[in-house]
Amino acid sequence: MKSVEEYIQSHVDEFRERLFEVLRFRSISADTSCGGEIAKTAQWLVDILKPLGLNTELIKTEGNPLIYAETPRIAGAPTLLIYGHYDVQPPDPLELWTTSPFEPTVRDNNIYARGSSDDKGQLLTHVFAIESLLKVGKPLPLQVKFLFEGEEEVGSASLSKYLHDSSSKKKLAADCIMVSDTCMFGVGQPTITYGLRGVMALELTVRGPSRDLHSGVFGGSVTNPAIALAKMITQVLDENGRIKVPGFYDDVLTISENEQSQLATLPFNEDEFYSKIGLQSGCGESGFSTLERRWCRPSFDVNGLTSGYQGEGSKTVIPSLASAKFSFRLVPNQSAEKIAAATKNFFDSIKPDGVTIELDYQHGAEAMAIDPAKSRFMKPATEALERTFGRPPVYTREGGSIPIVAEMANVLNAETLLIGWGQDDDNIHSPNEKFSLSAFQNGILASAHFIAATKALGSN
């Protein structure tokens, strides 16, 4: 691998220049005026994959195009699907950026630009790794497939649709899906994420009188919808922080003792974690550690409340309606559909007199987790990361959800490794997004090592 390492070392400036090219495209999927920039970004990806000899396709969809590329199938060897997304978040508020979001700039060994960490910079590490392996004449020990989409920031609708087509299922078939769209568990600490929580977002609307009422004339004689809503929300959690929706925990897998002790060894500084968000300590479900609460246990949060008068001062009305946007984070084996139905029944059963309720389902995605002990790809990934970073990786879950990743894992029945090069303070989705230059270089190197290390799986 010495030749590959040298190749990467001597080409890293060129790789960075090419990353800068693609960062200049305003491929903002939420902004419908960016269609032309999206198309340029997609074409740019085709133009760097094709010259590598990969069978490359720009797949048109009802939305933004998918980019697919593959190396030849190798008999007896597994297939690796590398997923990434080339669309980015809107850059607003623009005035908070030190330098322009679409003019990449290096400061303090970081590349500042929208999409640098999420996800163009991370996505390209794998492309440049394959390029480096091929350029130095290293044969790939397994088939590599690239799948890049342009709608991750707006819900991945086109990829989700494409995924369920039987011919694409065959095309995308893989033993392992690798994704670099997450963070490392600390600077320089390689990390393999083997689980994500699911999510379900709902809105509960409570309706009372047909119009806002004068609280003097009516106060005390009707059910106040805002109070009724508060009562219903309060009943979701018990005093131990457990969700009281009947059946909610039926399908939740217990955390194995093995995983418990593994999580306990992670270098997690709880005080620092809470002080960063202005809190002295945490709260949550009794009997679980903070990492378990965030990664392995479901949670309930109210995301927004709205009712009545919200302007300056006071207006003494009884609001005719009140609503709460709320969400559950789900864990492996929970069905979003089942939980949605149970939640509806629960709210129907606790609805106070004098109001009617409405529960709107907004979106849901299931959780995903693999058992690291049973993974074939964990070993080569671990070796590659240790070799690159000089220390062994940690194994983590994430509390957030990447719906399309869980969906791909389920549809393609593949194991999934999330190996991110990002850092907590990369400001993804915020002004001054950045990506560390060393993370970029190490990402290319680690990806190349990983591909090379899968050779051991060849005779499987």
Next chain:
Amino acid sequence: MKSVEEYIQSHVDEFRERLFEVLRFRSISADTSCGGEIAKTAQWLVDILKPLGLNTELIKTEGNPLIYAETPRIAGAPTLLIYGHYDVQPPDPLELWTTSPFEPTVRDNNIYARGSSDDKGQLLTHVFAIESLLKVGKPLPLQVKFLFEGEEEVGSASLSKYLHDSSSKKKLAADCIMVSDTCMFGVGQPTITYGLRGVMALELTVRGPSRDLHSGVFGGSVTNPAIALAKMITQVLDENGRIKVPGFYDDVLTISENEQSQLATLPFNEDEFYSKIGLQSGCGESGFSTLERRWCRPSFDVNGLTSGYQGEGSKTVIPSLASAKFSFRLVPNQSAEKIAAATKNFFDSIKPDGVTIELDYQHGAEAMAIDPAKSRFMKPATEALERTFGRPPVYTREGGSIPIVAEMANVLNAETLLIGWGQDDDNIHSPNEKFSLSAFQNGILASAHFIAATKALGSN
């Protein structure tokens, strides 16, 4: 009184024309651009009072002027202070008015205009009553004082300040304050209102993390401020609809058996009351009738809720703060100050872990009620109303608050009669405000009868 009745009868068209004049002024106290119109309205009032021979003053304040006028003191006879307000609510939304809010129009025997019922039309009934009595040469059996303000719709700050000045206290000294700024208990049903609830408006803000958090990354490990707020709100009322703030009921007077049976005889159609606001039935404190709940018992209402994301769709954040605007309606003998302090202590004692709270006092006004049995002026008022409307009045309270009325009653230590000519469907504070022509004429007549009937009090 026959001559007075005839005078009113023959001048009612002229009275209406004069009401139309003052309704054309856009005396909107909430709109700072209306200063000129306010001044014109105040001067117009001076110009109709002065020619009656009343000692009339336009009293400048830091805000809108007060109008004061008095007839001579009559030795041995009591003094009656007649209060009203010449400012009006903004007319918005303009597009919902059938005819222009400041161009009074008669349709179906109603005068349509902003301020027709609230309060220019009601205020003028007393001016025209005195005018009629004086014009036919009827000597007034008691001293009459008029006090009109121009800030009732925005909190009566200038009158409140003026009231507490020792020289004005002397000037305004009265045995009875009469106010026509309320409604009759049904069409053609004369009504004397002998009590008003007080009000206290507060805002509770719950703060958690220093910024909105990603509900995936943090969900389950921090206290959600919106849930904490819901919990606190839920604890204010017990299962019987009683307010759980310690000491809240300490000073509340029980409703006398006498009053209970009196209220029970009122022609109150509960089904109609609730169906008008889109409800099938009411809810409230156990053990009390709907009228008792609305008029004689305190109440708690949330007036507004705000937290987190309130736009379309969903955003899975843990909001960094949540707040509720809420209010209590208070009843006689409760001190707003005491209740505010008790509420603060209560919320401090139930605050969930992981959040901080802030309670802002917005405004408060105490309740007021007189004992009809002990009132000197109730008898002449009852006689006057019965004579005018051909049926005896009913005696009611109101659930709403007119802070300045309670304040005047307390500061001047006078009994207070609220005798309104309005109707429930007058659309005060709404588009298409109206005032019934017959209520206007009957108001003038009843006021004249009342003044005449106070003769019986002269030798007191």
